[in-house]
Amino acid sequence: MVQTIRIEGEARELAGKGAARATRRTGRVPAVIYGAKQEATLLSLDPRDVMKELQKGGWQSHLYEVDVAGRTERCLMREVQFHPVKDNPMHVDFQRLAPGQMIRVKVPVVFLNEENAPGVKEGGVVNVVRRDLEVLSDPDQVPDQFEIDLSTSSIGDSLRWSDVMDQKGTKPVITGRDFVVATIAAPTVEEEVVIAAPVAPPPEAKGKGKGKK
Structure with a gap:
């Protein structure tokens, strides 16, 4: 059965790059929960929680229960954006699951x-x-x-x-x-390659090319 993991999030009101940068300045990771024909939920996460999940491996197959202001959203972690230099998480996308959704x-x-x-x-x-x-x-x-x-x-x-x-x-x-x-x-058969030793040229005849004295 799929592993279900609970994550605590904090609601954030503003969307956009400026708001996301402001969230990062507070030391948190901006995130969004979308899907199931509902309005997107904006939130921020503790970066330690995000890194803990990424280090486990297989995080795209885990089922998450994200708590935002007392409301639990059942979702999958679909994408994580990283800083190009520091390699720390910059943004997380969650996909909300609808009832009966595969x-x-x-x-x-x-x-x-x-x-x-x-x-x-x-x-x-x-x-x-x-x-x-x-x-x-x-x-x-x-x-x-x-x-x-x-x-x-x-x-x-x-x-x-x-x-x-x-x-x-x-x-x-x-x-x-x-x-x-x-x-x-089938088993691999390696052919033995025999490399012949180079043949030495015949010795030059004595006196060849020289005139008689």
Whole structure:
């Protein structure tokens, strides 16, 4: 299930670059919550809270409950703008979730029984094309991972979206084709290259080119 994180925000009244600069001068990060056919909510955040989330990784797949003046907004963190030199957060965009709305997330793929795969036993290699699968999911039912069983996979086989053991009610963002997630590639054979030693030129005949005395 998707991780839900609570963040405390402070309301701000004015929009625009000047107002955002004024917010930064107070040591806070300007932010906005938009979407769900509602008016945008302007707020500011503690930069330490923002950096804490960014350092976790996978923040675009986390569900946030942002509290602004006692009102909680359920949303996703969609974009973070950084200072070009200092690399600290300058602005945060949140997308508000409407009731019943599916969210777009990336879910990691785990390959089971790799050591038992016939293709691997024959020397083949699992070539991972997509380590994460981007899907649409119910925000309360986001899977921690997808699993693909390799126990019957041979060299030359392709593992596709249809091979995911339990898709858990999600829909892939890639539509119209059963896309490849991984393949069992044949072992690489390296040809031995023999470099011949240079052949020394024959010794020059004694007295060659010289007149008889």
